[in-house]
Amino acid sequence: MIDLKEKLLSSFIAFENQTNIDSYVHEVRSEAIKQFESIGFPDKKLENWKYTSLKNLLNTDYTVLPEINNVLEFKNIKKYLIDDIDSYKVIFVDGKYCSHLSETTHEGMDICILSAALTQSKYELIIENYFNKIALKDGITSLNTAFSNEGVFIHIPKNKFVEKPIQIIHFSTGNESSLMFQPRNMIVVDENSQVQIIERHQSLSKNKVFTNSVTEIYADKKSIIDYYKIQNDNLQASLIDNTYVNQQRNSSFSMHTFSFGNELVRNNLNISQNDEFIETTIKGITIIGDNQHVDHNTLIQHNKPNCNSHQDYKGIYDNKSTGVFNGQIVVNKQAQKTNAFQSNNNILLSNKATINAKPQLEIYADDVKCSHGCTVGQLDKNALFYLKSRGIPEKEATALLMYGFANNILKSVKIPEIKTRITNIIANKLGVKIGFNL
Amino acid sequence: MSKYTEDDLKKELETKQYEYGFYTDIESDTLPVGLNEEVVIAISKKKEEPSWMTDWRLDAFKIWKQMKEPNWANVKYKKPDFQKISYYSAPSNKPKYNSLDEVDPELLATFKKLGISVDEQKKLSGVAMDVVIDSVSVATTFKDTLNERGIIFCSINEAIKTHPELVKKYIGSIVPKTDNFYAALNSAVFSDGSFCYIPKGVKCPMELSTYFRINEAGTGQFERTLVVADKGSFVSYLEGCSAPSRDENQLHAAVVELIALDDAEIKYSTVQNWYPGDSKGNGGVYNFVTKRGLCEKNAKISWTQVETGSAVTWKYPSCILKGDNAVGEFYSIAVTNNFQQADTGTKMIHLGNNTKSTIISKGISAGKSQNSYRGLVHISPRANNARNFSQCDSLLIGNKCGAHTFPYIETKNKSAQVEHEATTSKIGEDQIFYCNQRGIETEKAIALIINGFSREVLNKLPMEFAVEAQKLLEISLEGSVG
Numbered sequence: 001m002i003d004l005k006e007k008l009l010s011s012f013i014a015f016e017n018q019t020n021i022d023s024y025v026h027e028v029r030s031e032a033i034k035q036f037e038s039i040g041f042p043d044k045k046l047e048n049w050k051y052t053s054l055k056n057l058l059n060t061d062y063t064v065l066p067e068i069n070n071v072l073e074f075k076n077i078k079k080y081l082i083d084d085i086d087s088y089k090v091i092f093v094d095g096k097y098c099s100h101l102s103e104t105t106h107e108g109m110d111i112c113i114l115s116a117a118l119t120q121s122k123y124e125l126i127i128e129n130y131f132n133k134i135a136l137k138d139g140i141t142s143l144n145t146a147f148s149n150e151g152v153f154i155h156i157p158k159n160k161f162v163e164k165p166i167q168i169i170h171f172s173t174g175n176e177s178s179l180m181f182q183p184r185n186m187i188v189v190d191e192n193s194q195v196q197i198i199e200r201h202q203s204l205s206k207n208k209v210f211t212n213s214v215t216e217i218y219a220d221k222k223s224i225i226d227y228y229k230i231q232n233d234n235l236q237a238s239l240i241d242n243t244y245v246n247q248q249r250n251s252s253f254s255m256h257t258f259s260f261g262n263e264l265v266r267n268n269l270n271i272s273q274n275d276e277f278i279e280t281t282i283k284g285i286t287i288i289g290d291n292q293h294v295d296h297n298t299l300i301q302h303n304k305p306n307c308n309s310h311q312d313y314k315g316i317y318d319n320k321s322t323g324v325f326n327g328q329i330v331v332n333k334q335a336q337k338t339n340a341f342q343s344n345n346n347i348l349l350s351n352k353a354t355i356n357a358k359p360q361l362e363i364y365a366d367d368v369k370c371s372h373g374c375t376v377g378q379l380d381k382n383a384l385f386y387l388k389s390r391g392i393p394e395k396e397a398t399a400l401l402m403y404g405f406a407n408n409i410l411k412s413v414k415i416p417e418i419k420t421r422i423t424n425i426i427a428n429k430l431g432v433k434i435g436f437n438l
Numbered sequence: 439m440s441k442y443t444e445d446d447l448k449k450e451l452e453t454k455q456y457e458y459g460f461y462t463d464i465e466s467d468t469l470p471v472g473l474n475e476e477v478v479i480a481i482s483k484k485k486e487e488p489s490w491m492t493d494w495r496l497d498a499f500k501i502w503k504q505m506k507e508p509n510w511a512n513v514k515y516k517k518p519d520f521q522k523i524s525y526y527s528a529p530s531n532k533p534k535y536n537s538l539d540e541v542d543p544e545l546l547a548t549f550k551k552l553g554i555s556v557d558e559q560k561k562l563s564g565v566a567m568d569v570v571i572d573s574v575s576v577a578t579t580f581k582d583t584l585n586e587r588g589i590i591f592c593s594i595n596e597a598i599k600t601h602p603e604l605v606k607k608y609i610g611s612i613v614p615k616t617d618n619f620y621a622a623l624n625s626a627v628f629s630d631g632s633f634c635y636i637p638k639g640v641k642c643p644m645e646l647s648t649y650f651r652i653n654e655a656g657t658g659q660f661e662r663t664l665v666v667a668d669k670g671s672f673v674s675y676l677e678g679c680s681a682p683s684r685d686e687n688q689l690h691a692a693v694v695e696l697i698a699l700d701d702a703e704i705k706y707s708t709v710q711n712w713y714p715g716d717s718k719g720n721g722g723v724y725n726f727v728t729k730r731g732l733c734e735k736n737a738k739i740s741w742t743q744v745e746t747g748s749a750v751t752w753k754y755p756s757c758i759l760k761g762d763n764a765v766g767e768f769y770s771i772a773v774t775n776n777f778q779q780a781d782t783g784t785k786m787i788h789l790g791n792n793t794k795s796t797i798i799s800k801g802i803s804a805g806k807s808q809n810s811y812r813g814l815v816h817i818s819p820r821a822n823n824a825r826n827f828s829q830c831d832s833l834l835i836g837n838k839c840g841a842h843t844f845p846y847i848e849t850k851n852k853s854a855q856v857e858h859e860a861t862t863s864k865i866g867e868d869q870i871f872y873c874n875q876r877g878i879e880t881e882k883a884i885a886l887i888i889n890g891f892s893r894e895v896l897n898k899l900p901m902e903f904a905v906e907a908q909k910l911l912e913i914s915l916e917g918s919v920g
Contacts, residue, residue, distance in 0.1 A: 047510065333837060348852040351819055357847040359858065366834035366864040376817075376849045376856035 004058045004180075005040055008143065009033070011064045015147055025118055025148070028132050032145035039139035051324040051356040052266055052295040057238050060208050062180035064147075066094050070173040072204075074101060080169060080202050085417050087198075088166045090152045094173055095181040097150065110155040111166055114184055117153040126155060130188055134216055134244040136270065141242050144214040148184035151213075156193040156223075165196040165415060170213075172237075174205025185215040187225075194224040196415060201233055209237040216244050219251040221275075226254050226414055232261040232425055235290060242268045249275035256413055257284040258422055259294045260429055266295045273300070273307045273335075280309040283409045285422070287402075287429050289318035289349075297326045302335040311342040314406050317353040324356045331363045331370060338365065342372035347379065347405065379405075399430040472521045475499060478626050481525060485595045488602060498615040498625030505619045511781040512810040512842055515750045518689045518724060525627045525660075583643060590635040591646055594662050597633035604635055608666055612695040612730045612758070620691040620726040620752075624660045628693070631662035636671035636702070645900050647676035661692040667702035667737075674705040676903060689724050690748075696731030696739055700761065703738040704731065707899055708755075709907055712747035719777025719806075722749025729753065735761030735790070742898045744907045745772040745780060746914040754812065756785035759793035759821075766795040769895040771907075773914045774807030774839070783813035783844075788824040788854075797828035800892045804835035804915055810842040817854040824851060830860040833891055835884070835915065885912045 012033050019026070041058060042049040072093050081089070088111050091101040097113045104112045110123075117123040132148075135141050152168050172179055189195055203209045219225050231239060239262055247253055259265050271280055286294045300309045315323045325344045346355045359372040379401045387397035403426065413419050478499045482492040507517060584591055590601060597605050615625045636642055667673050677694075690712065698704045706729075715722025725748035731739040741755040757766030768784040786795035795815065803809035811830045832841035843860045865887050873883030888911055889896070896904050 336837070346849070348849060348854070351850070351852050353852065354848070354850045356849075357845075357858075359843075359845060359860070361832075361843040361860060361862060362840070363832070363834065363842065363862045364837075364840040366837045366839070368834075369863060371859070371861040372843070373860075374845065374847055374856075374858040376847065376854055378853065378855070 004060075004062065005036075007061070008064060008147075009037060012146060015065055015149075019149060023118065024124070024128050025131060029146050029148065032132075032137075032142040035137055035142040036139055036146055039142065041143075042139055048297060048326065051322070051326070051358075052264070052293065054264075057210060057264055060178045060210070062178045062208070062210055063176040064180055066176055066179060066181070070094055070175050072098065072101065072171060072173065076204070077101065077169070077171060077202075080171075080200065081167060082198065082415075082417050082421055085165065085415070087164045090166065090168050092150065092170045092183065094171070094175060094179065095150060095183070109157060109160055109162065110153060112153050114151040114153040114186060115149050117186075118149065123153075126188065130186060130216065130218055132216070134218075134246045134270075134272065135214055135242070136244070140212060140240055140268075141214055144182045144184060144212050144242065147182045148214070151184040151186070151215075153185075154187040154189075154195070154197070156189045156195050158190045158192060160190075160193040162193070162195040165198055168197065168199045170201045170211065172203045172205070172207075172209045174203070174207040176207065178208035178210075180210040180212070182212045182214075185213070187215065187217045189217075189219055189223040189225055191220045192222045193220075196226045196228075198228045198230065198415075198418065200230045201237070201239055203233050203237040206234070206236050209233075211237070211239045212242075213239070214242045214244075217246070217253070219245065219247045219253050221248045222250045223248075224252045227256070228413070228415070228418055229255070229257045229267075230418075230421070231257065231259045231265055234261060235263050235292070237262050238264040240266045240268070243270070245269075245271040247271065247273050247275075247278045247280065250277045252279040252281075254281040254412065255283070256409065257282075257296070258425070259284065259286040259296075260288065260425055262292065262294070264293045264295075267297060269296070269298045271298075271300045271309075273302050273304060273309070276304045276306045278304075278307040280307070281412065282309075282311050283412065284313040285406045285409045285426075286313070286315040286317075286323055287406070287426060288316075288321040288323070290321060291319070292321045293324075294321075295324035295326070297324075299328045299330070300340065302329070302331045302338045302340060304334055305336045305338070307335065308339045309341070312409060313344045314409055315344075315346045315355065316349065316402055316405070317346065317355055318349040320350070320352040322354045322356070324358075325374075326358045326360075327372070328360045328362065329370060329372070331361075331365050331368050333364045336365050336367045338368040338370065340368070340370040344372075344374045345405070346376045347402070348376065396432050399427070399432040402426075402430060471523060473499075473523070473525055473627065477525055481627055481629070485598070487595070487598055490602075490606065491598055494610070494615075495626050498622050499627075501615050502619070502622035502626055505622055507619050511752050511812070512808065512844070513750050513752065513779040513781050515724065515779070520623075523689060525629075587640050587643070588637040589640060589642055590633065592633055594628075594631040594633045594664060597664075601633070601635070604666065605633065605664065608695065608697055609662075609664055610695075612697060612732050613693050613728050618728060621693050621728040624662060624691045624693045624728070628660040628662040631664070631692075633663075634665045634673065634675065636667045636673045638668045639670040640668075641671065642673040645674045645676050660690075663692070663694040664697075665695070665704060665706070666697045667699060667704050669699045670701040672703045674900065675707070676900060677706065677708045690726065692727045692729075694727070694729040694755075696729075698731065698733050698737035698739050700735045701737060702734070703740075705740045706731070706742070706755075707903060708741075708743040708745075709899075709903060709910070710743065710745045710747050710751070711910060713749075714747050714776065714778050715749040717776050717805075719749070722778070723747070724750045725753065726750075727753040729755035730758065730785075731756070731766075732758045732760055733764035733766060733793075736763045737761060738765040738767070740767040740769070740898070741784065742769045742895065743771070743782075744895070744899070744910065745770070745782060746910050748780075749778060751778075751780040751782055753782045754784055756787070757795065758787045758789065759795065759824075760789045762790040763792045764790050765793070768795075768797045768799070769898045770799045771802070771892045771895045771911070772800070772809055772811075773802045773911060774804070774809045775914055776805040776807060778805075778807040780808070781810040781812055783811045785814040786816070786826060788815075788817045788821040788826070791820075791822045792824070793821055794825045795827075797826070797830070798894050799828075799830040800895055801830070801832040801841055802835070802888060802891070802911075802915070803832070803839035803841050806838045808840045808842070810844060811860075812844040812846075814846040814848070815856055815858070817849045817851050817856065819850040821851050822853050824854045824856075826854075826856045826858075828858040830858075831891070832860070832862040833888070834862065834864045884915065888912075888915065
């Protein structure tokens, strides 16, 4: 059997030959591949990977550099888009940019693709200033950095309110029997600007897909960024999502992660608050069953005084699924007057399901208000009885209660169409029809 | 290289003899530094142990040699050199001082604050005593009462000789030799400790305490405690002593095993106040302890601890809730000041149906110290209707210290109900102001607030202990308010 690490290392040379080796990024890539070579893939011995094993995932002989270009029609992908709103779209098919399905812009701002930004001289400065500056140097991120070429590049200049949300969708068509791809996104939002982004990965066949994605987000002063991740891929697809956020003074960042699909999902969300008066909200709903595995690994670093963070993750686990929540809050010495709140609630529906939670607080400053809560429990029997006594069948009643349980997360979603979408997905997941929208 | 001559051989033989010379040293009280099989055998021999025990120790030593020191805990310290430690030193009967005047005045001041009688002060600081006073006679009276009820309470060495069947059956059954680095080390070289057996249905009429035995055996560097509560029995056991122990031993690796058979209940309280090092962070004791209890059907184990001492603490009293309806409790106050580091918490392993566990942990950090709670709640797939409640509160005094919470929650059963809650805060300025306003000075006000903060845990301690522990908290935090 071929070793994936070896394969990636040898593919690197072929990959580098396709790209410009005089660029700044070339150095970064060479550095990163060395880093990956020495660290490799994470295993369960690492504290942060204690509950998630990549063993099964790495056993497959993936195609690392796909050759064939596949063309998709709009009708094939319509249902995966949130098409009832006007939006910018950046769409990739099998790791390649698909221009006829996308809607990008260079008017007053850049919403385009990274490969273009890497090769054009007018972006040289921004690339040198921001590219790979906040991404960690761990094995999995370094691997992505080494192969970084394609993905989304968004640069919103000062005082710009982006009126349409941006949808980023990665499709895989199943041309290859198993495919690994590594999108790399870079998002820079300058002072006083505002943007909404929706990200999704979707496999269109039953073939195996392994996505290792890295996104770097820079939120400058007074900027507002709302990010939504919809993870509802089929059960042959796995995703490791690494997102790094750097927040500046008075900025506000929110991330909503909806995990319903995939065989394995690992979300590494690292947020660093680097000045005062910053707001951070991260929330998630996870509803999974079968043999699915979803791991939320979050880190919020409070480095400066007077900042807030709010974390809320809810999970419902059925069949043989496994959920992991590893939420870490670090409050550094300088970060006085920090308010940090973390909550993680879980419901297990089956005796074969597992939840492993590790909510951690690391606090080095004294004038702070930090708390976390974590629960594992069941639906309220009295509430269920109440609903049943009013003629609502058990299945619907259960679903209603679960809705109620997860609803808190949806409240802060600012795009109503996403709410409807998620509500429909949840209803589908729970196998019921509820005649109203939440 | 020069030729190997007869003289060389002679020399070599001489040195060899010297190497093994420590066998003759057995008569004296301290073994040479370093650890090897011979030292383990020598310790066993000194204790006049039967061969099965010697083999048991050697086995543990073999296991230990293959293990590595753990370094996952949130503490930083210079790793001790295990070949530079003397693994056996019997409690010296010779008095260290001739009168109290020679004792460190700082130590005496602390004694005074704790309200310890002059005689006890002498005993604790190692001053010679003319007359054998109260506590020994008290101890004898206790022994009679215990014997009447068939309770065995003696040193573990004595138990190995007098009740080998009990020791053989239970030692290492809860904390196996292979458990961890320090448990293996302890199994190989433990010097002494306590053994306690409560027969079926007996309620132990008094609090058992190593404190009363201090004269008889003295506490060693590698203590081993084994408490067995037979069906339907009850025992409350106190360990340690609130008085500051100026123990110069750098490394302490104790193992405590509790076994609560059906319907039995064990209450185990600890007050730990080893030397924490000076205010600059020099010296101090490394305290690496493995404590674990097993609960059979309807049994209950309750751990209560007040940790104020040691430079580095690494301690996780745990409960294995094996039987149905078993109950595990953990109440802890950990105070760190200056450069102290504590990484402490508990493990609650739910295996039986309807098992319940409660965790209340209060961490107080001051100075430049680091205080971590690390706990595991594990609900196995077979444990139906398991219930856990955890609460970890941290209080920070000053902005140079740290408070951390690392809970692990692993649930594999849908009927489980697990709750974890943690908060971190500081003493409110308004609270202090309120006290000041009513004529309570700041230092006293802090003591008052700390006392309130740790009330839930202090309440779980036996009376006399609680009073001392309360004072101890005050003393530990003295001067931390600037």
